[in-house]
Amino acid sequence: MDRFERQVILPGLGKSGQDKLRKASVLVIGAGGLGCPVLLYLAAAGVGRIGVVDGDEVSLSNLNRQVLFGEKDLGKNKAEQAVAFFQNKYSDINWFAFPEFITVSNAAQILKSYDLIIDGSDNFPTRYLVNDACVLARKPLVFGAIYQHEGQVAIFNIYHHSSNYRDLYPTMPSATEIPNCAQTGVIGVLPGIIGNLMALEAIKWITGLGKVLDNKVLFFNSLSSETYTVEVSPQFKSRAAAPLDWEAYQAMNYELACEGIEQLEWDDAFQRAGHGTLLVDVREPDELPPLVCSVLFKAPLSDFSSYLDQLGDAEAVFFFCQSGIRSQKAALQFKAEYPDKTIFSIRGGINALKTSQFRNG
Amino acid sequence: MENQITVKAFGLVAEKMGLENLLLVNPGTTQELKNQLVKKYPELQSVKFNLAVNKKMASEQTDIPSGAEVALLPPFSGG
Numbered sequence: 001m002d003r004f005e006r007q008v009i010l011p012g013l014g015k016s017g018q019d020k021l022r023k024a025s026v027l028v029i030g031a032g033g034l035g036c037p038v039l040l041y042l043a044a045a046g047v048g049r050i051g052v053v054d055g056d057e058v059s060l061s062n063l064n065r066q067v068l069f070g071e072k073d074l075g076k077n078k079a080e081q082a083v084a085f086f087q088n089k090y091s092d093i094n095w096f097a098f099p100e101f102i103t104v105s106n107a108a109q110i111l112k113s114y115d116l117i118i119d120g121s122d123n124f125p126t127r128y129l130v131n132d133a134c135v136l137a138r139k140p141l142v143f144g145a146i147y148q149h150e151g152q153v154a155i156f157n158i159y160h161h162s163s164n165y166r167d168l169y170p171t172m173p174s175a176t177e178i179p180n181c182a183q184t185g186v187i188g189v190l191p192g193i194i195g196n197l198m199a200l201e202a203i204k205w206i207t208g209l210g211k212v213l214d215n216k217v218l219f220f221n222s223l224s225s226e227t228y229t230v231e232v233s234p235q236f237k238s239r240a241a242a243p244l245d246w247e248a249y250q251a252m253n254y255e256l257a258c259e260g261i262e263q264l265e266w267d268d269a270f271q272r273a274g275h276g277t278l279l280v281d282v283r284e285p286d287e288l289p290p291l292v293c294s295v296l297f298k299a300p301l302s303d304f305s306s307y308l309d310q311l312g313d314a315e316a317v318f319f320f321c322q323s324g325i326r327s328q329k330a331a332l333q334f335k336a337e338y339p340d341k342t343i344f345s346i347r348g349g350i351n352a353l354k355t356s357q358f359r360n361g
Numbered sequence: 362m363e364n365q366i367t368v369k370a371f372g373l374v375a376e377k378m379g380l381e382n383l384l385l386v387n388p389g390t391t392q393e394l395k396n397q398l399v400k401k402y403p404e405l406q407s408v409k410f411n412l413a414v415n416k417k418m419a420s421e422q423t424d425i426p427s428g429a430e431v432a433l434l435p436p437f438s439g440g
Contacts, residue, residue: 034440122440147372147437168418169436173409179373186439217418219371219434228369230413230432 003090004046017207018046022092024206025049027114029102029130031078032056033065033186034120034144037195038202040068043086045203049094050086051114054078055101065188102126104250107133116202118142120195124173125254131156131165132242136249140205141165144198148184151194154217154232155201163215163232170238172258190222251348256328261335264344266353269318276315282330283321283350291320291350301326308337316342324349367430368394374433377404391423394431410435 004018024047028035031054042050058066058073058081066078073081079097086095098110102121107129111117117139119130127145134141140158143165144151156164197218204210219228241257243249264272273279273295281291282301299307301321311317317334319327327345335343346352368383375381378398388394391412399405412419413432425431 030440032440120440122438124436124438127438144440145437146439147435150372150437152437169409169411171409173436173438191440221371228371228432229416230434231417233418 003092007045012209013207017209020207021046021203022048024116025051025114026116026118026202026206027051027053027111028118028120029053029126030120030122031066031068031082032062032120032122033146033188033191034195034198035078035118036066036068036082037192038118038120038144038199039082039086041196041199042202043090043093045199046092047202047206048092049096049114051096051098051110052079052082053098053100053102053110054082055099065186065191067188067192102130102133104129104252104254107249108137108246111137111139114139116140116142116205118144118198118202120144120198125258127165128172128258129252129254132249132252135164135242136246142198142201142205144194146186146191146194148186149190149222151190151197151220151222152217153194153197153201153213153220155205155212155214158205158212158214161215161234163234164239166238166242167235168217168232170235170241172241172260174259187222193220193222251324253325253328256325256332259328259332261328261331261343261345263324263347264318265347269320269344269346272316273318278311278314278317280311280317280319280327280330281321282319282326287322289350291353299330301330304330304333308334312338314341316344318344318346320346321349323351364427366394366425366428368398369430369432371433372435372437373408374405374410374435377408378402387425387427387429389425391419391425391431394425398433408435 007013008015008018026047028038031052056078057075058069058078068082068085077099079099083095083097111133117134134157141156144153201212204212215232217230217232243252277295278297279293279295280297280299282299284300319331321327324347331343331345364387365384366387368385370378370381388397411434414423414425415429
């Protein structure tokens, strides 16, 4: 007898299902309120290889829901403590801890060696970042999120025609728009339930048991104990904002994108440039190449606030920099001062400007 | 009553509206419903949410059939 006997005798799972679990590899992003129960049950079920990504440290306020940790773990890295917890528990799982936050720079490398990704992160920029990485890497993604007494669960990206997070929520909410657990509070049981539903989706997908929440999203309300399932379908329009390849992915800034700064291509910028429009270079004076253009205004980011008044006369302002990140920061500052202006950041900055386009300016 | 719809609000949307269920005269389209709701509950202006008509996620412009159930579904980020 082995520790999986009760699963092996289960009709529909059997020895072949158990073998699939043993051969599976799962990456859990975030070892928090959702990640802890996900890890507990995937490990108990016998998933053969599990990676845990989390750059955060355990704090006292985590302990009502992050059930892998106790008082002795305070101040220590969550990914490492989670793995340490399981290494004393089961000898048949291959563990790996990534004691870092997932970013556009490390995502491709971290995702690469896992079959299934599980997102238990706690903020919008990371959710879009993980979703887009899974789309590019063609990895299925189990998604779960909570708000106060409610939760959402889905599985994305398992077939060519599967929907993903951008189909569910095409418009990126700002990181501060929806309060998080730290601000609104949570009973530990809710992430426990949603995390278990996520673990269940993972086990169903790996073993082929039952039906997964593909092109569906399940809502759960812990106060009414009600569930509500909604059908989702791929929306090609909503995917336009997603990066098309890894190079574009690495140039993304998800924190800024969630703040709602719209991006514009150079061709469109030149086409729209005219009366009342300013093309603003936020690079520092020594950066090359210079751009020659009749509606150009130079406002280096290091001293940006001193130019705000002068920029205020324009109706539409297009910001650019070397690669398209600093221009988003400038656009965000400008938007805070002038929320009603037409504001764009030029995608890819001067690096994306082809030699032939210099003449158009 | 003739051509009513049921509106079900979730998460922050329910919080801003102060209720979870609402009966309304069918405004015809999801866009028009959104406009009416924002007018009645101005705080909704600052919340992004998606609408599902009879449990199918809808794009901005979708006709709402008579007697439909429309869910207002904001994203959740917590974990």
